Amino acid sequence: MEIRRALLVFIVLGIGAVAVLARLFQLQILEHQKWEGLAQNIQEDLVEVPSRRGTIYDRNGVPLAYDVPAYSIAVDNFRVTNPEMLVRLLQEELGMTEEEAEARVYRQSYFTWLARNVDLDKAERFRALAQAQRIRGLLFFPTWKRAYPYGSLAIEVLGLVGVDGDGLSGL
Numbered sequence: 001m002e003i004r005r006a007l008l009v010f011i012v013l014g015i016g017a018v019a020v021l022a023r024l025f026q027l028q029i030l031e032h033q034k035w036e037g038l039a040q041n042i043q044e045d046l047v048e049v050p051s052r053r054g055t056i057y058d059r060n061g062v063p064l065a066y067d068v069p070a071y072s073i074a075v076d077n078f079r080v081t082n083p084e085m086l087v088r089l090l091q092e093e094l095g096m097t098e099e100e101a102e103a104r105v106y107r108q109s110y111f112t113w114l115a116r117n118v119d120l121d122k123a124e125r126f127r128a129l130a131q132a133q134r135i136r137g138l139l140f141f142p143t144w145k146r147a148y149p150y151g152s153l154a155i156e157v158l159g160l161v162g163v164d165g166d167g168l169s170g171l
Contacts, residue, residue, distance in 0.1 A: 052144050063149065070145035071123035073114045077107050079137035086135050090114060093126045114138075117145040 027035065055066040073094075080086060083105050090101035094115050104112050118126070123140065130138055148155060 053146065064154065065146060065148050067144040068147045069120045070117045070143050071120065072116045072141045072143050073118055073123060073126065074139040074141065075105065075112050075114050076137045076139065077105065077109050077112055080105065081136040082133055085133045086130070086138075089126065089129055089133070089135070093122065093129065094118065111139075117143060119145075 052067045056064045058064055075086070087098065087101040087105050090096045090105070091098055096104075096115075104114055127138070127140060
């Protein structure tokens with residue numbers, strides 16, 4: 001009787017092991033390319049890095065329009081820790097109203113822009129304060145911001161770029 005039980009357990013375990021090995025063979029050998037492609041789609045993403053636009057000079061070599069480094073700040077709303085503090089930081093550091101900050105922080109989305117083309121020093125200060133408060137879920141994207149040292153003087157000729165860096169008018 002003991003031998004029959006042991007044999008039955010051995011057979012059941014053997015069938016289970018064969019089933020597991022068959023499934024492993026199916027996944028790793030037969031369906032390898034399918035699963036590798038799915039994994040790469042999840043792990044890799046193409047991100048367009050904005051290029052720096054050229055400086056525009058007047059006839060005397062004085063710059064009329066040039067690019068300065070900046071950051072665009074976004075948030076993964078599902079990974080945010082300490083959302084109340086983030087709302088307060090957005091109000092104090094980026095000048096948002098409470099309603100606007102709350103709408104962006106509490107939005108049910110994996111990606112929400114908080115601010116675009118933020119000055120470098122302001123963005124670095126915001127990042128340092130967020131890290132000090134242990135706020136997670138923020139995303140900082142380096143970018144370029146167009147600067148016009150003479151304001152709107154001849155802006156129709158020099159050109160104007162939108163928030164995404166696309167030319168809207170002019171050169």
